[in-house]
Amino acid sequence: MTEKYQSYTAADFIQDDAFIQWAKSPDAAGDTFWKQIAVLYPHQKEVIAQARQIALNLAELSRPAYDEQEAGLIWAQISGQMEDAPVSAPVIRLGWLRYAAAAMVVLLTTWGIRHWYREPETLYAQRTRQLENVHEEINETGKERVVQLPDGSHVTLAQGSRISFPETMGGSKREVYLSGEAFFDVKRNPSQPFFVYAGELTTRVLGTSFTVRSFEKENVASVQVRTGSVSVAAHAPRKTQSVVLAPNQQVSFFRKEERLSMGLVKAPQPVIPQVELARFTFNNAPVSTIFDALSKAYGIEIVYDKEAVAACRLTSSVQEESLFEILGVICEAIEADYQVSGAKIRISDPHCN
Template identity: 40%
Template sequence: MAKNYEKYTLEELITDEDFICWVKYPTQELDEFFQTLIKNNPSQAKLIHTAKLAVQQLAIASKQDAPANEIPVIWTDIEETLTQAPAPRAGLRISWKYLTAAAAVILLMGIGYWLNTRNMSASVYTQLTSNSAKPIKEVVNTSTEIMSVTLPDASEVKLQPNSRLSYNKSFEGDLREVYLSGEAYFDVKKNAKIPFVVYANGLVTKVLGTSFSVKAYEQDKQVSVNVKTGKVSVYAQKSPQTLDPETKGIVLTPNQQVIYTKENEQLARTLVAKPTILLNKQELLQFAFKDAPIDDIFEALEKAYGVEIIYDKEIMSNCRLTTSLTNETLFEKLDIICAGIEATYKLIDAQIVITSNGCN
């Protein structure tokens, strides 16, 4: 924050949005900033304390449903409270102009915060569960440990702390529907006749039988789904432009994930941070290469991790490598390979794209 708070007046502090945000909705970053400011400017400490108290009082006043003729009394009470606070500035009087401006900022910030945390996210889960045509059961994990939940079809869910899960009690009908707010890992029983669907704060994940994780906390701006086994179809729930929103979605395979941004309803596919090997230990022994064509090495990586590697076979036709790749992660393997053939790589839509000028 490029602001010279050391020279701020009381009126400037109580109408500053960052200062108000620190008082009402403190984050670690904001708290560290203002605590450092107080520590480095002890002469401003009393002023900041008074401004903080003013904002707190204004926040209370902005929530009061008072008749117009009582508003001046509320402001008078606020000033009296401030003048009685410990170590106030002598002769404290705050202009009505600044009180009104500060109250307006506080009220608008409060409304925005409430809309963002309530209407835009929490209501998605609440509305879906309350509008369900079938009787549902809710499980809430208020503990600090992962909770195991067995669904009516014997599918298993690992529910993270501070998460809630609702589901149809019987799973009868055309769909096995589950509603999630928070984070959970799903191990779904196969049933081709009755697809398994997870609704998670604006994102829909549809599967027949697979294992995957969903992270969809109400306060987060994004929802993510990553697949461990099988395939899932992921799409945004809000798609009034099309009768079949699934056609606008993304199909995920193992080691892939999708990030859904709630604000603009955008889906972005990529690889998970740590792709896991899909082969058994015996098959991994084949990851020792001696003067092997680069085609063989990339083909082995594709098979091991279920990823697609794109490169120019003609340009890299002379590239050969001797290496043993066993304990490294996928990206460490790629670093070793690219260093050996003087190439580079990047991730594009869950694909690995190799760039090279060829090998002599």
């Protein structure tokens, strides 16, 4: 079972026999196992590296400075020269003294890490510690896990993530607290807005579907919208920023820079039924008509020069292609280029014969 390692501190690692054995005598199997742990729990990668260095330092401290047999011979010579002395000399075993000192260092280091080394308390811990009648769900499995909230909303919790929420969702608003990543499918209720608190980000919706990602040890937190619209606020020490997101838009919050950046999701999804999109067939249609239809189908603004494409006509149909694949085919046909600029798509340099 590897789940225990996701919450290990450095002190826990240096008391784990398997970890100590690998740190002191690494082999291929150990390298593979601990690399897998770092992949499963990315937030533990730095902790594992720190714990390994501590283990190596302690191993070096506990190494004998010289051969004990040689020390015994030296003491025998000294004893022989002192046979006539009235007081017998004590037997001093310097090697064992060094071992004892090293053992003491191990104990003090472990105790010090446990009692003096404390990671800063996360916003998730600060907030949930003050709640009453709260229920927490933790995904310690190797796959996504679906959690149903008291209001009927559904949350798909990613691996290594946790969420807390009241056992009942009465009052003027619904509130949940997230550490990690989750996809929310929120039951619409205009009279009771839904709030997600995830690190510095606060996401407010009425009823929609969206993804929030906010792992404490990652520099970037984000919100991606699939349907509906959401309001996102970033509460940083120096300033508070907010944006409103539409479908297929996302916002990223860069913690070190305390900066919000809006853009499009990597794989935009249609905001109309896929069946309806598949019926899009264009027979010698103006390219402007095609761009406008795609803009409506995906809820994304496509910016182009209407005069420059006025003479462009195209015969095309939409099947299983993604938005960017469709745009690639169109732009190749009219010898144009497209690029994502913020939350928009811009078409440039068309050449229509």
